[in-house]
Structure formats: structure tokens, C-alpha cells
Amino acid sequence: MPTWGLIAEMTVGTGDRKHVEAYVLTHVEGSRDEALAELEGRARRFTPEHPRNPKRRRLFRDGDGFVLVIDGSWQSYSARFTVAELLEDSAAPTPRREPEPQPQPQPEPQPEPADAVPPRTPPLPSAPPARYADGVPVKPAWLGRSDLP
Incomplete structure (x- = not known):
């Protein structure tokens, strides 16, 4: 199953220091269409740092992604926003190889002793707690609990 990178290239900085930087938002395993659907959702929700007071926002679909223009x-x-298939990653974690499970010997069934205690049945539900007319319990649920400080 291919791994797709969801990449965002955006304008950062202001004035003479304004430039474009690229970021990998996340990786998606699956089909290209699934990756494009995830990318579209992220592009629609994206709120950049600049401009501080946007006047107009336009999202365009391009062949492999989307272009967001904010005036x-x-x-x-x-x-x-671009979808691209990941071909190589120098910092990818090495896949852990799971050890093959060793067959475990099945224990011999033990006969039940004649004086065995039958399993305990759960207690019957108690009556619902008393409540005031507005539905608030008379006794708080935490009152009397021994596991609280």
C-alpha cells in the first residue's frame, strides 16, 4: 500500500523577508483518492498566520492538490497543498519485526473438586438514588467513597 505525503508550501514572513517554505503535514497510507480527500479537508480548515485580517479567501483545485489564495x-x-507519493525517507523508522508466536502446550483440563464454590453472581442493581423534584440526587455520588482523599 503506497504512502502519500501531504505537503503544504506557504508564504511566510512579511515585506522583504516574505518567502515560501514547504512542510510535510502528515503521511496517509492508502489510495491516492483517500490522500486527496484528507488533503482537501486540511486545506479547507487551514488558517495561516498571515494575513492577520483576511479580506478574501479562495481555494482552487489543481491536478495533485489545492491552491489557497488569501487577499x-x-x-x-x-x-x-500537494499530494505526493513517498518514495524514500532517510529518517523513517525501521519496521519492527514481530517475533513469530511459539505454540504453547495446552494445559490438561483439571476436574472440578466436589466442594468447589460456585462462581459468584453479580449483585442485583440497587434502587435508584433518591432525587429532589428538579432531578438532583439527595446524596452526592462521591459522598462515602473510600477511594477519594
Whole structure:
């Protein structure tokens, strides 16, 4: 099953220091359509740091993802959301190999002793707690509990 990377490239900074940075949002295992559906949800919910007071927000579908354009008071900012298949990851965790289960010998059934105590049956439910007319219990549920300090 392929692993898909959900990637966001967005405008960060302001003025002369404004530039584009890429981030891997998450990985999705499954079909490309499942990854695109997850990416669309993230693109719709995405709220960038800039612009602080957005005037207009537009989300476009592109071949492998989405482009979000947000117009601010003075400048527009953009974010590109892309689905890409993960081919290699130098920092991927190595898959743990589960040890094969060893067959366990089945214990011999023991005959029940004649004087065995029958299993304990659960107590019958007690009467519902007394309540005031507005539905509030007369005695709080925590009162009398020994497991509380």
C-alpha cells in the first residue's frame, strides 16, 4: 500500500523577508483518492498566520492538490497543498519485526473438586438514588467513597 505525503508550501514572513517554505503535514497510507480527500479537508480548515485580517479567501483545485489564495489589506498570501507519493525517507523508522508466536502446550483440563464454590453472581442493581423534584440526587455520588482523599 503506497504512502502519500501531504505537503503544504506557504508564504511566510512579511515585506522583504516574505518567502515560501514547504512542510510535510502528515503521511496517509492508502489510495491516492483517500490522500486527496484528507488533503482537501486540511486545506479547507487551514488558517495561516498571515494575513492577520483576511479580506478574501479562495481555494482552487489543481491536478495533485489545492491552491489557497488569501487577499490581505495590502498583499496576498498563498499556500499550495500537494499530494505526493513517498518514495524514500532517510529518517523513517525501521519496521519492527514481530517475533513469530511459539505454540504453547495446552494445559490438561483439571476436574472440578466436589466442594468447589460456585462462581459468584453479580449483585442485583440497587434502587435508584433518591432525587429532589428538579432531578438532583439527595446524596452526592462521591459522598462515602473510600477511594477519594
